[in-house]
Amino acid sequence: MIPIFDLKRQYKTIDKELHAAFIHTAIHGSFILDKNVTQFEKEFAGYVGVTYAVGLASGTDALTLGLKALGVKQGDEVILPANAYPSAFGVALSGATIKLVDVKDDGTIDPTKLHAVITGRTRAVIPVHLYGNLADLPTIQSIIRHTSIFLVEDAAQAHGTKKAGSVGDIGCFSFYPSKNLGAMGDAGMVVTNNKDIAERLYRMRMYGEIQRYQSIEIAGVSRLDELHAAILRVKLKHLNAWVARRRSIAKQYLKGLRGVGDLRFVTSDPNGAFHLFVIRTKFRSALATYLKKYGVGTAIHFPTPIHFVKAFRNLRYKRGDFPVSEALSREILSLPMFPELTENEVHSVIKTMKTFFRS
Incomplete structure (x- = not known):
């Protein structure tokens, strides 16, 4: 059988590197927000071409927390392509109201449909780089340039596509195992050039804390694990x-x-x-x-x-x-x-x- 996808084959090509990363992490004995996460955030930010990268527990969390970090709240509207099934859940969990638009033949959002759905309550447009196809970002930018609408890139399927994730106010990535760059479980990341957005995301991924046990807002936990970060550091090189x-x-x-x-x-x-x-x-x-x-x-x-x-x-x-x-x-x-x-x-x-x- 020729499989649609086979992670076992990938593992065999880098097994020694993965074993070394696992053993090093295990010996170090620190598994939450330590050196691997910090280093991977720097390395992935450099790869994408942005200043900040914040590791999270999943791509869904990247969308949810990313929107919240932008200040999107209940009652605000977020525009999403009608075929972006997984993305819709991350948006819904932010409390925003989803407004759908149709797509082009390549599966990415059709910018010509935006004018009809933008209202005074629109806070964000989310082009999804579906299948690794880059959405028409320049046209979308020209439409929202003189508004207060955020551009949120869903780049969960676009690792390795030039500029994916680096153009919008934030870019959201998933490292689900089958992605072009995948962990050995769920993992995600938000990238941005905005320091304030990054700092809020750092807080929101762990109880809203600015320092340990000093929380300034209500938030849950959505952390990229050290082991996943170690694996992703190995895979990023390939x-x-x-x-x-x-x-x-x-x-x-x-x-x-x-x-x-x-x-x-x-x-x-x-x-x-x-x-x-x-x-x-x-x-x-x-x-x-x-x-x-x-x-x-x-x-x-x-x-x-x-x-x-x-x-x-x-x-x-x-x-x-x-x-x-x-x-x-x-x-x-x-x-x-x-x-x-x-x-x-x-x-x-x-x-x-x-x-x-x-x-």
Whole structure:
């Protein structure tokens, strides 16, 4: 079986480095907000090209606490693309009211739809760099430039995409294990060039404290663990090479599958990070079944737009409100994409896809 993703293969390529990092951390005996977290925050900030990075417990927390650090509160409105299923939960937990807009064919937010939903209560726009595709940030910036609306980048799927996370007021990252840069469990980060935002995030990740036991606001706990930070420090050194390999695989898919059947490419930007390689076809179900039969794994990211989700019925949208998002949810399919895919496996995926459409 050619898997959609396989972390076991990645582990085998860096096992000695990971073992050394684990043992060093274990011997040191300090597992909460110590040297690994501090160093990884510096290293990742440098990688992204920002001044500050604040390690948190998850990408969802990065969105929730990031919005709160900007002062977003209950009653404020936050604009989000209608296909950003995981992101919606982080926004909802901030207390903000979600306003949805449709997306372009590459799955990223459609800036032309923003004017119709911006109101006096709008506090933030969240472009999601879905699949590693960079959203149209310059156009979004031009629309909100002379307003008090914050630009919040959701870069959870864009590690390695140039500028991802560094353009907005804040950038939110997830280090979920399957991401381009993943921990061995949940982890996240907010990056920013604003010192005040960073300092508030440092407080909010641990009881609102400015020093130990000196809390100045009510907050919970959302810390990046030392062990995760140690692992991420190892993996960060390999990120550029891994993204380069993803681009190489994508280039082969694009060349080998162009003009095959009714296939369209959702991920095709050569500068993207290719967290996923996503195609569209009206024959998705039959294709996925066929690929599984012949040993090729697939997945759907994501099968349900936000306004179809029961938990978000309160948003009061209806079927047909976001036609591109809805069409994508019916037609998208993710193909195997990870740096350790072999050349033979890539060729096999392409060959099997071609055989399906010829039959």
